Amino acid sequence: MKERPEAVTLEGEPMTVIGDALKPGDIAPHFRVVAQDLSEKTLSDYAGKPLVISVVPSLDTGICDLQTRRFDEEAARLGDKATVLTISADLPFAQKRWCSEAAAETVEVLSDHREMSFGDAWGTHVKELRVEQRAIFVVDAEGRIQYAQYVPEIAEHPDYDAALEAINKIVE
Numbered sequence: 001m002k003e004r005p006e007a008v009t010l011e012g013e014p015m016t017v018i019g020d021a022l023k024p025g026d027i028a029p030h031f032r033v034v035a036q037d038l039s040e041k042t043l044s045d046y047a048g049k050p051l052v053i054s055v056v057p058s059l060d061t062g063i064c065d066l067q068t069r070r071f072d073e074e075a076a077r078l079g080d081k082a083t084v085l086t087i088s089a090d091l092p093f094a095q096k097r098w099c100s101e102a103a104a105e106t107v108e109v110l111s112d113h114r115e116m117s118f119g120d121a122w123g124t125h126v127k128e129l130r131v132e133q134r135a136i137f138v139v140d141a142e143g144r145i146q147y148a149q150y151v152p153e154i155a156e157h158p159d160y161d162a163a164l165e166a167i168n169k170i171v172e
Contacts, residue, residue, distance in 0.1 A: 001120055008126060008133045010154045017133055018116075019123035022148050028139045029121035033087060033110040036096040041110055043143075050082040050170045051139040052163065055124050057131040057154055059090050059098040059109070067134070068098075068107060070160060075106035081171040089113045089131045123150070134158060138166040146170060 007017035022029070028051075032042050054071045056064035068086045075084035084107045088095070092111045099109055112118040112132060119125030124133040136158045138147035147166030151158050 003127065004123070008150070008152060008154060010126075010129070012153075015129065015154075016127040017123060017150075018125040018127050019120045021123045021150055022137070022145055024145055024148060026145045026148075028137075028143045028145055031112075031118040031121050032115060033112050033118055034092050034114055035108075035110055036092045036099070038092055046083050046085070047143065048141055050141050050167060051137075052078075052082060052084045052167050053122075053135075053137040053139065054084070054086045054107070054158075054163075055118075055122070055132045055135040055137070056086060056088045057126070057129070057134060059086075059088055059095060063134070063155065063157055064088065065098075065102070067158065067160075068104060068109070069102055072102070072104040072107040074164060078167065078171065082167055083108065085110055087112055087118050087132060089116065089119070126154070136163040138163060138170065140170050 004017045006014035008015050030043050086109045089112050095109045116125045124135050134151040136149045140146050
């Protein structure tokens with residue numbers, strides 16, 4: 001698996017990311033993650049519908065909490081026009097607790113803890129920490145990436161407006 005040294009920093013400290021960086025035009029790679037009920041989910045479970053994938057290191061940190069709450073609100077606004085996922089390496093039990101405490105009911109929160117399948121395929125697996133690099137992807141109904149942002153500093157917010165503009169172009 002390809003490694004990208006110094007692809008991301010945490011409070012200025014360089015970290016290595018495993019996997020290739022994806023870009024608009026790429027076909028969305030397959031992944032296998034775990035839902036809160038411990039069932040397996042794959043990319044094909046979301047085929048045929050636009051998809052927003054918000055990737056966070058851990059729901060139990062401030063920026064990840066805010067990012068996921070924001071995308072839960074956006075998922076409610078988008079309704080059935082698109083599916084919104086949040087993926088982290090948190091255990092499904094911790095994700096379920098967070099969703100309950102945050103009253104997050106619209107975004108689907110999934111765990112990559114078991115295999116780091118998503119992180120390796122989508123280029124978000126931070127090797128030193130075994131967490132995900134903060135990122136946002138927008139995938140069209142045909143499975144092609146229309147927007148990709150890898151946030152270069154883990155402790156910074158993504159560009160919400162650019163991601164929302166990308167999904168709105170697809171669904172409107």
